[in-house]
Amino acid sequence: MKELVIISGKGGTGKTSLTAAFASLAKNMVLCDADVDAADLHLLMAPAIIERHDFQGGHEAVINREKCIECGLCRELCNWNAIDEEFKVSPIDCEGCGVCVYFCPEKAIDFPLKTCGEWYISETRFGSMVHARLGIAEENSGRLVALVRQQTKKLAEEKSLNLLLTDGPPGIGCPVIASLGGASAVLIVVEPTLSGKHDMLRVAELAAHFKVPAMVCVNKFDLNRDEAEAIEDLARSKNMEVLGRIPFDPVFTKAMVQGKTIFEYDPGSEACTGVKNIWNKIAERLG
């Protein structure tokens, strides 16, 4: 079984639109939306949810006022200043470390499991999809990412499908690290800007750190052809294969507004030609 994770470092370079376009070309595939923080793939895939599960990401301290003697030890020990003078815990600030719970001399602090989000198994017009929604202002997105990837793999095994197509999160932190481990390859989607180049280098270094082979494609290449070329040279110098270029094309936005992939909206567009070439190479490389 192979897994391709689509990442970018910088946000907004076209990861999700490309993942959706690839989904319409791929065969024997299960889709995974690993950008649980701001998941958007479902807006193009219109998934029909078949299974819905709670995600319990951790614990949260709750002080029982009837047992509390206001000794103040919890406030002293809390590294996150999450307990106020009235001995109320702020859920936004609580890290879930349980130090206050463990050391409270009166055993006055409860530590219930917290539901931080939901995850789903769905059917789409291109195949099955595993996705999730992290609650607003919640933590542990890395664990939810790991969970949806694991469930995607399980689903593919059950259905005897051999390709996982994963839409990754932006950045290089905890959710991205959770989306990389054990992947067959990553595709880094880069835009031809100084920021795009800067961020590609950082996420490429992260992929190398976790020993995941990386490939690169330049989206909206004609916004700055010199920069696009510089990015491609740089990628090759870092031993990353450059798979191709996609032009700046309003077809992406127009298709998105209608909840379609670009192949459904305008299969004859230049963007489609670029994406198809890139996908053919990916399919070949993944074998």
Add this chain to the structure above:
Amino acid sequence: MIISIASGKGGTGKTTVATNLAVSVAGNARLLDCDVEEPNSHLFINPVFEDARVVTTPVPEIDETKCTLCGKCAEVCQFKAIIVLGNTVLPFENLCHSCGGCMRACPEDAISWKQRELGMIQKGRRDGLEFINGTLRIGEAMSPPLIRKVRAEAGKDGPTIIDAPPGTSCPVIAAMKGADFVLLVTEPTPFGLHDLKLALGAVRILDIPCGLVINRSDMGDEKVKEYAREESLPVLMEIPFDRRIAESYSRGELIVESMPDWKDKFIGLYRKIDAIVKQEG
């Protein structure tokens, strides 16, 4: 006044708005780049850096000569960052949240702190503007502790502009908390709208006044504007799609440099925010 620029969706123009706003406002302004995973503001500001320091977080180190393998440290740790395995104690420093529980729980005083590198904070300036950014070490998972350190550099007087990371979870909260105003930046597309709703949800939890900038405002559809009206979210600026803006962005240029008439618009944006904050306060 502290203004945090956030978005939910990545690539909507947070850095563009933050950098252009910061160089347009007069007085001792500061710009803090809190997008520590992928900091980009410096590419547009080109500050002269004067100072750089490594930021660390404490993690446990075990003195095996004192350890009796009692397992109390593993019992208190919620993050599985320290375990007893056979006749040794293994700390996994990458999983450690630096809560200090293990150290306090150890009856033998066998745990001390060592430091794990989170990343770097750099300080510089560009004319009157003070610039500070954080850069997360590659391979480091936890950005919020570093974001909080950058965030702590906000000025006491004069405007502080914060370029926040994308998303709606802990890193963004760390970059928005305690701000006087959150300026949300979005694009008028289904993705932009969906993620705007999440971002607005986070701002409302923190109870901070906010407003909206719509970038590439003539692409996509009208639904972001309809939503803003329903939610009484004031649209403070619209930036139409202009190939010249996209191209100058690609070269790392500020809009106010390549198209100077935009400077007044950013000054106007700041005045509108100032008026809202004064009214709310």
